[in-house]
Amino acid sequence: MTSRMKRGRGMAASWYGIARTATIDRAGAWAELDDGGTGKVVTGVTEIGEGILTVLAQVAAEEMGIRPEDVTIGDNDTSRAPEAAHAGATRQTYMIGNSVALAAREARDALFEEIADHWDVPVESLRAFNGEIWAEDTNLRMTMEDAVATCKGRGVVPVGSASFTAHGTGLDPVDGSGSPWQAYVFGTQVAEVEVDTWTGEVQVLGIWAAHDVGRAINPRGVEGQIEGGVVQGLGQALMEEYTTEKGHAITHGFAKYILPTSLDIPQINCSIVEDPDPKSPLRAKGIGEPALVPTAPAIMNAIYDAIGVRIKSLPATPERILEALRNHVPGREQIAQSARLERAEAARHQSAKV
């Protein structure tokens, strides 16, 4: 084939650590079942765009038997909320999610105790979901609004608090041994590219992204994180490069620092794999950072498949692709050929012995 446009595919796998333990991670939260069957959650840090507010509302609602839209989250204030450490490291769902789950559970337990006594049923028989509370195998049922009023009428404000941490060890300074994270996630992405051999331009046409997230609390939010991570990975793979000359930035604005726009976006096909985390109540892990890891190598492997040149220096700009095409020597193919011959030789040797 001598056509100008060449297509190819490549893949890459990856892994990532969740719930940092090398320096002890921790998160605190307070919760209250409030009037009208609503909920209040207070915790130190939340949203940086990833959707954690909604995840926390889902978690609190699930635990407290109310609806996510009825949960108010007070957050992000070092003087008014308990410490939840920082917003990064793919730790929000794991660390703060579990902390909020435990705090909300404690608030619900306080309410359940009162309602069980009020109805004269065992507390274990109580269930609450979506704004209603009921006792199993009975016709006892009321709204959470009434349940909170009943609870308060008995002199109890249903509140809870929790702290969550992850267990592990730091790295040994000599051999690096240690258990730095409580959980690990794995990912694999396949990229399909088209390379214009005249201009060196690479277009990524498809990405298939499979990621283990433990448990997807909000699958659409998980997809959003994967899509955003893939596109940041694509930017780093093909176009983004902050450049300085003796310390002075050359790329001092978005006219020079090139970012992916709507026209650069491949069709992104997400596969969410759920391998629940056995060490935490929510059983979720995380996705924010891991989604980005395999994208650039998958694209580089796809470029190789298309045009036979391996880009080992990111980003694979049109200039670098053209230069690589000009200097292309079929080195790897020779290695592969000799490897096959040697292996065949070894196999013949083996069968001769037998």
Added chain:
Amino acid sequence: MPKLRIEAEVNGRKVNRETEPHKRLLDFLRDDLNLTGTKEGCGAGECGTCSVFVDGKLVKSCLMPAGKASGAKIETIEGLAKPGDLTPMQRAFHKTGASQCGYCIPGMVMAATSALRENPQADIEEIKERLGGNICRCTGYTKIFEAVEIAKGVIAGTVPETALEEDTVDDSFIGANVRRLDAPSKVSGRLKYAADIKMPDMLQMQVLRSPHAHARILSIDTSEAEAMDGVACVITAQDVPGTDGFGVFVHDQPIMARDKVRHVGEAVAAVAAEDLVTARRALSKIKVEYEELPGLFDPGQAMDPGAPVIHDYARDNLIKHIPVRKGDVTAGFAEADLILEDDFTTQQVEHAYLEPEAGIAYVDPDDVVVVISPSQNISHHRHMLAEIIAKPINKVRFIMSPVGGGFGGKEDMIYQGMLALAAMKTHRPVQLNFTREESLIASAKRHPSRVHYRMGVKWDGRVTAIEFDMLSDGGAFGMSSEGVMRKAAILSCGPYEVHNLKVDTRVVYTNNTPSGAFRTFGGMQAQFATESMMDMAAEALDMDPFEIRRVNMMKIGAKTHTQQTLETASLDRVMDAAEQASRWEKGAPRVRGATRKDLNGPDTRQPCTLGARIKKASTDSDESERVA
């Protein structure tokens, strides 16, 4: 300076006001009319966060002088729907999760609205082209495309309005696509980011930054600036009352340059004044005498004898070295049938969150120093600031304002200290909003890295040994470098159980723009090298790339590179999922693109040629006018 009178219709109401003639339409909307849904992302017409309609046409308001808008009909994000209501487009963004940090979203909603107003039948390719002037850094655009398509159907009446409603929930909220609770505030432009907040009596701060990469500061004379009308205070390192220095692992960065500057763009002094223009003018009156020092720009030379020393405490410029050892690499390589050796490099990458750094500080009635900013680490920042300003912890309060994109880039306390000092000096609220240029040169980047790699493999694909040696450029300050090197080392050799390995990651000081935390924290740089090597090995061994990875992958019970025993491992399922979903055609990675049968499936997009679709659409219709 004479004032400029602007008479215009803004969101259906008459506006008749005087303003300063230097203002852009963006400033007039935000500062004079308080319409802060229109955001400033770059000030150069590149990002689209400031998109508005002027006489029905989509315009980047940062490029239009306010005077030009006189007599025009202007529509901003706040005017698309009645107060408290949302348009079908905004509801569709809510439905699909098209807003993440939300900072680009008002502009994106305007561009999407424009796309359908220009051509209600626009196909997805035309929609993409029409959104091409608006950058989103969070979403990967995919959910935005989905939203525009739903809105198109609802507006045209081909899709029922129920498509905009939330999915129903069965028996659990865990695993349900609950719509983002913060989306209505973002798609409507109502959410206030730090730069959108105004406080009574608030001062504006501007920062004098170093023009040199490495220089000794001989003197700073602020007297002329301080004497200017409208200047409330000028601050330098001399104003720090406590122990100066911040950083995630080593507190090596002063609030403002102390005795010397270590990178271009480092803060040297700051002015707080009644307005932005006065603050900017005052900067030019500050006199700084520098003595230039030899610069260090190549991390490869940082540890050479005689190299310039960036920080006195680290004479060899080494910030951190993380070693990981497992098994016996010499034996591992001896066992190998084939040894591959290669080098990989990655570049400096900018976070490019659409919201530039911004913040406000004030001293509250109880003498608490309050800092409002999109900080990703308020807990740590308050500890550091308490030391720096010599106050007890409960007299320092950090509030995290809505973060318009972070990705690790807002973990460093690079400006909050200056705001606190100026607020303490003036007892007035002080605001600082970075320009895009300032954000680019002053904030941390992804560590550029060089990896030297050796991998030994058996003919059956088994990896017997790996030597992994990474050198990273930490730039002028330590920031998150130590942690980034640790994560790079821990994850280095990928999700494979390798019995013999020798991993070293090092990061050094230079006079380049500092490197810091960035989504994956070193994991990406390391695994780019590993995943490239894996494919090169697969080619050499004539194996399918999935197969060579399956031979080596970590399973339950595997020992990681740091010898942690895995109790769960899902790579087998994850690889199966990717292989099946992509309809992967098996074969060694031997440049078989030309003969593959799995290409160009329905789950790929078509390649694009710039401009082709709009041209097609406009020749199809009578309206051939192109939106600027």
